[in-house]
Amino acid sequence: MHYRELGRTGWKVSEVSFGAWAIGGSWGTVDDSESIAALRKAIDLGVNFIDTADVYGDGRSEQLIAQVLKERREKVIVATKAGRRLDPHTADGYNAQNLTRFIERSLKNLDTDCLDLVQLHCPPTEVYYRPEVFGALDDLVKAGKIAYYGVSVEKVEEALKAIEYPNVQTVQIIFNMFRHRPADLFFHEAKTRKVGILARVPLASGLLTGKMTRQTTFEADDHRSFNRHGESFDMGETFSGVDYETGLAAVEELRVLIPADATMAQFALRWILMFDAVSCVIPGAKRPSQAEDNIRAADLPALSPEIMAKVRDIDDRSIRTQVHHRW
Numbered sequence: 054m055h056y057r058e059l060g061r062t063g064w065k066v067s068e069v070s071f072g073a074w075a076i077g078g079s080w081g082t083v084d085d086s087e088s089i090a091a092l093r094k095a096i097d098l099g100v101n102f103i104d105t106a107d108v109y110g111d112g113r114s115e116q117l118i119a120q121v122l123k124e125r126r127e128k129v130i131v132a133t134k135a136g137r138r139l140d141p142h143t144a145d146g147y148n149a150q151n152l153t154r155f156i157e158r159s160l161k162n163l164d165t166d167c168l169d170l171v172q173l174h175c176p177p178t179e180v181y182y183r184p185e186v187f188g189a190l191d192d193l194v195k196a197g198k199i200a201y202y203g204v205s206v207e208k209v210e211e212a213l214k215a216i217e218y219p220n221v222q223t224v225q226i227i228f229n230m231f232r233h234r235p236a237d238l239f240f241h242e243a244k245t246r247k248v249g250i251l252a253r254v255p256l257a258s259g260l261l262t263g264k265m266t267r268q269t270t271f272e273a274d275d276h277r278s279f280n281r282h283g284e285s286f287d288m289g290e291t292f293s294g295v296d297y298e299t300g301l302a303a304v305e306e307l308r309v310l311i312p313a314d315a316t317m318a319q320f321a322l323r324w325i326l327m328f329d330a331v332s333c334v335i336p337g338a339k340r341p342s343q344a345e346d347n348i349r350a351a352d353l354p355a356l357s358p359e360i361m362a363k364v365r366d367i368d369d370r371s372i373r374t375q376v377h378h379r380w
């Protein structure tokens with residue numbers, strides 16, 4: 054495992070870290086004992102950063118993480134998120150009172166006195182134009198409830214606006230072989246301001262593992278079934294917003310580029326790690342074998358400029374027209 058600086062926090066985080074959405078819910082059946090084993094395996098292999106949210110399984114993900122961390126002596130940084138408990142999910146809901154309430158709940162779920170990193174959870178764009186929201190987060194830092202805060206965004210434009218607030222330490226954004234725009238427009242700005250970048254949905258919800266086919270089915274409570282067209286939340290979160298059949302065709306083109314002895318998931322993750330502005334990639338994993346497969350991406354040698362250009366070309370030809378203008 055290699056470690057990278059996380060913005061100005063002073064923390065060095067595992068470049069392949071752990072995304073804990075699936076172990077909470079919204080991804081079909083998950084087994085808590087498998088989830089716990091996946092977390093343990095990840096930490097055994099050097100992962101020291103876990104991304105979760107208060108709404109993942111309504112606290113189930115945070116509680117499972119707390120359970121595992123109780124057994125461990127290593128310092129593992131947990132980044133959680135706040136805001137999505139709001140119903141309706143409005144900009145007005147992002148106020149000091151609600152944020153404090155959400156954070157108190159995460160403190161309980163994670164069984165700690167101070168949260169390492171709290172991210173606004175893809176709030177409405179309007180929130181980025183309300184300095185008082187960031188002032189409320191500053192107050193929570195002063196009160197010792199949170200050590201640092203950041204944002205999780207849908208759009209590059211939101212990311213650019215968010216980092217105008219000087220105490221935003223991290224930006225979490227979708228970045229993968231099907232989503233290149235953050236690298237073109239945002240990474241340079243983030244690096245200049247020493248803002249950490251968490252690359253999420255790195256496997257395009259599993260598509261970029263190369264294991265899916267036209268025949269693959271998903272359970273009703275899996276967002277790859279119920280959010281295909283953005284019915285419940287931003288459709289960019291499901292298969293990265295790429296139409297499934299288009300994604301499958303692009304995966305076949307990518308498959309021939311996989312380095313010898315690597316899996317497609319490792320190739321997809323190594324591609325992300327080629328961008329030094331990225332602090333860490335946070336692939337989701339439901340079981341130890343997935344966690345291990347993903348973490349081994351950190352052992353792969355750098356990809357050649359030719360391979361990078363070919364990946365770009367595949368995206369330009371088949372994916373870009375579907376996603377580039379939207380996020």
Ligand SMILES: NC(=O)c1ccc[n+]([C@@H]2O[C@H](COP(=O)([O-])OP(=O)(O)OC[C@H]3O[C@@H](n4cnc5c(N)ncnc54)[C@H](OP(=O)(O)O)[C@@H]3O)[C@@H](O)[C@H]2O)c1
Nearest residue numbers: 072073074075205253254255256257258259318336337346
């Ligand atoms: N709004 C937000 O802030 C937001 C939104 C989305 C995600 N996130 C964060 O980003 C993390 C990563 O994104 P994601 O979980 O949506 O998508 P992802 O990492 O692109 O895909 C994860 C899924 O792919 C499958 N998978 C993972 N590793 C695999 C492997 N090696 N081989 C085969 N299949 C594998 C698993 O599902 P199956 O086995 O069921 O196929 C897993 O749940 C999340 O866990 C969460 O922490 C945040």
